Amino acid sequence: MNKRKKIIIVLITIIVLLVLFLPLPVGSFDDGGTRVYSALTYKIIKWHKLVAETNHDVYFYNKTSVFWIPDKFKSIDELWKIDFEKGGFEKILFSKNE
Numbered sequence: 001m002n003k004r005k006k007i008i009i010v011l012i013t014i015i016v017l018l019v020l021f022l023p024l025p026v027g028s029f030d031d032g033g034t035r036v037y038s039a040l041t042y043k044i045i046k047w048h049k050l051v052a053e054t055n056h057d058v059y060f061y062n063k064t065s066v067f068w069i070p071d072k073f074k075s076i077d078e079l080w081k082i083d084f085e086k087g088g089f090e091k092i093l094f095s096k097n098e
Contacts (some may be wrong), residue, residue, distance in 0.1 A: 036076065039066065043072040045079060058091055 023037035023044055033048035045065050052059040065083050067074070074082075 031065065038072070041069060043067045
């Protein structure tokens with residue numbers, strides 16, 4: 001195999017990997033600021049979801065999750081149920097008085 005064919009194979013491999021694994025912003029939600037990024041093989045969700053509000057405090061679910069195929073094709077509501085049931089999330093408390 002000559003040098004030119006090796007370069008072409010390496011370039012094609014890099015392009016295929018970029019297409020499969022480079023996440024692009026898909027959108028954000030009005031649930032407190034959740035953002036979604038998606039590639040062909042996985043989905044990244046940066047959760048920032050309002051989960052509880054009291055008279056003085058606001059609680060957010062704040063976590064970054066990665067969902068691979070086949071979970072990647074589920075709706076945001078289905079992924080929320082999966083992730084929330086796992087537990088172990090960070091709670092961020094914002095005081096309304098500040």
